[in-house]
Amino acid sequence: MRHLILGSGIAGLQAARAIRSAQPEAAITMLGREPDPLYARPMISHLLEGSVQPSQLELGLPPEVRLISQDEAVAVDAADKTVATQQGRKLAYDRLLIATGADPRGIGAQNTDLENIHFMRTKVQVRDMLEALPGSRRALVLGGGLVGFKAAYGFLRQGLEVTMLIRSEYPLSQQVDPITGGLVRAKLQENGLDVLVGRDVARFEEDGSGRVRGAELTDGTVLDCDVAVVGKGVLPVTGFLQGSGVDVDLGVLVDEEMRTSARDVFAAGDVAEHFDLARDERWVNAIWPEAADQGRIAGLNMTGVPARYPGSLSRNTIRIFDLDLTTCGLVNPPADSGYEILREEDPGRGTYRRLVFLGDRLVGAACVNRIEHAGVLRSLIGSRTPVPCPREDLLRESVHPGGLFPFSR
Amino acid sequence: MRQVVVRPERCVGCMQCMAACAAAHSQSGALAAAIREYPLPGPRVHVGSGRYGEGFPNRCRHCDPAPCMTACLPGAIYRDGNWDTVLIDPSRCINCASCAMACPFGVIRYHRDPWVSPGRAVAVKCDNCLHRRAKGLIPACAEVCKSGALTFQEPDRAMKRRTDEISRRTSGYVDQERSGEEAPGFMLLRQLKKRSGQLAESGRGPR
Structure with missing residues (x-):
């Protein structure tokens, strides 16, 4: 079986790993635009800070994956099962993964082509x-x-x-x-x-x-x-899919198995438009951890191992100086639309927590400092189940993960 | 392979597991000396207090696939397949807290750790006491737990025990001796089991 992965980001890498684990013999080709070996994209901000060395960003490919770098797809022929590239290559596939990611949004100002x-x-x-x-x-x-x-x-x-x-x-x-x-x-x-x-x-x-x-x-x-x-946001890279038979909205439309509208063509990562678990609608959540999950699920399905992706959530963790911030789901819901908000601020300890509820579900959370239990909230949002405890208990900085009652410390 | 099995309903909230865990991951390895160390060793198991003050020993589940591992940017989190344990390589950890958002159980902490990174804060979590296992010892939390909330045993045996506990809760209907609702053979079988159990308890029947 020939697997072709367009894109050399984390979605493509996780897909390659999943494919390799299920099919030790399959041929895997990865097409990447960038000259560098695979690296963890979010860490480039740490590189700018000077807190890490370039080599710390590098991610290893699984064995026997052919990486074609500095080339990109210009057209996909889903009927013929081939991909044409910028450098004139024509690559045939049995299963195709579109993991081309997203490009920064441009701005309307004049003279943006200046150096620096x-x-x-x-x-x-x-x-x-x-x-x-x-x-x-x-x-x-x-x-x-x-x-x-x-x-x-x-x-x-x-x-x-x-x-x-x-x-x-x-x-x-x-x-x-x-x-x-x-x-x-x-x-x-x-x-x-x-x-x-x-x-x-x-x-x-x-x-x-x-x-x-x-x-x-x-x-x-x-x-x-x-x-x-x-830094004005990103847009999915989908231009090369025009006329390919792969349905595109803002991103490439995928189902729960990360399949696109074209046979044997999958999509994952920042380019894919799936379902947002908090917003309850189709959405592109162009973030690294979701790309990693989607890539893994797509890779498994490409080998015939059934795997389901329930949907994505926007989320982020940033640490600036001594302030930690995590956000997840729908933190800023539209006004007057039935969302309820709970807040608690402790200026003495420098903590703040905001929770957004819709009906009996938690749909969004932002935590400033004491973020160790943010994952429990994310898991609760992602599960889409009724909050199993008094809502106020979730405002405490520690949340008990079993019965969801607060820690004392 | 034996694992630490958690029975939260048995936790009395004494927090001895936390002290034992911190001591096991200290420079000296002994509690009396560990409390004077800098940086102070931190526990990797955390006892929470419930709404009624009840305890809950919260420990890494070593999930597979582990969400923290997928979310780790520098690839510092990995699985030791031999010990079925999710570990963090402190030399690769950049303390970005991406794993905090990934862990559905909230078991990862960020601090200087005398054992792995005295110089800078990193993500720290349960390592299943692999250093103790190598010496033939069991994980410190399970060793010190006196109430049976944390035990070190084969998961299969723990599951069997759990199934038996649940089965006993539904034994009530054996006493009801209803007739006409189901095939008489089932009622006969239950009564036989019940009588032989009573005989065994009284010491007169086969064990």
Whole structure:
């Protein structure tokens, strides 16, 4: 059996591992766009911080997997069971996995092609950012999402002055409520970050040699910067699927076995659109742990070992300076829509917890500090079962995982 | 292979397992000396207190597949197949807490550990006391537990015991001696078992 995996991220890797464990003899080919060997993508922010070495990111392939790097699919012919690539290859398959991931969303500003304006998505991009550091004093971060925060944190740790531009009213507005966003913002500001809300870049300015020198904002303000990072979210890479017979919405539509609409074609990871367990609707949750799970489930099904994927949940864990934050599920539900919210803040201990309920189910949680039991909440959200204890008990920082009663310590 | 089996209904909340676990993972290996060490060794089993003050010994289940392992960014979490144990390689752990979000039981902690990483905080969890097993000792928590909440035994035997416990709870209908509701053979069989059990208890029947 010939398995072809498009993409060399964690979904592709977990699929390759699952295939290899079930079929020691199968031929596995992986097509990757990047020049680097496989690595753990979320760790590139640690690379920027300087807290890890590049080699620590590397992930090993299972035995006998053929990796074709620096090439990507341009067309899929699901009837002929072949994939055409950028470099002119034509690869035949028996089972195909689309795990091409997502690309950063561009911005509307002028002059974004100047040197030292980066996306933060790949190891190469972070390497370029690190190379720009020695001559840089001021960094500009566009976007108050997780990538923006990780970039800002990395630059601060590297000793740069950092300004963050956020279009919405508070940071991490897609992930958390204003209180949590405020705590994170305060922590970064304490450590030297400048945050400007409600503004965006209109155009970047050049220093005369092709490098970025500053940015003019939508309100006319001009800011100096030697390096800029754009973190405005990602979009699934699906362009090459036009006319292939594989149904695409925002992402590639998949069922519980990670099968697409085309026979013997599967999809997993940031490119796949499955079902969100908290939102109760189709959704692309482009996050690493879900990509890993989806890849494993897809890989098993590609070998004929039945495996089911129940659905995904947005979730994140970030540690900035001495503040820990985890979020999971639907933390910011639409107003007046039947969601109930419980909150508890202990400024003395620096903890905050916000829980979102719909009917008898927990659908979202955000925890600031004392995050050790966040997984219990995630598991409760993902199970979609009624909360088995008084809701207030979940506000305590420790949750008993068996009967869901709180720990004393 | 023998494992630590948890029976939460027997936990009295004495927390001796936590002390024994911390001591077993200290530099000195002895409780009296361990409490003066820096960094202070932490327990890898955690006794929770329930709504009525009842105890619950919360211990890593060493799941397979383990969610923490799939979620670990640097690949620091791995399974030791020989011992059926999920372990963390502290030299690879970057203390990112991704595993906190993955673990459905909340058993992973983040701190300096005298044993694995005196210099920096890392993820720390139950290692099934493999260092003690290598010396022929059983896990410290099970060794010290006096109420039978943590026992070290074959999982098959624990499952059999559990099945028997549940079966005994449903024995009530044997006493009801209803007739006409089911085939008479079943009633006869039950009465025979009941009588022979009573004889055995009184010391007059076959054991």
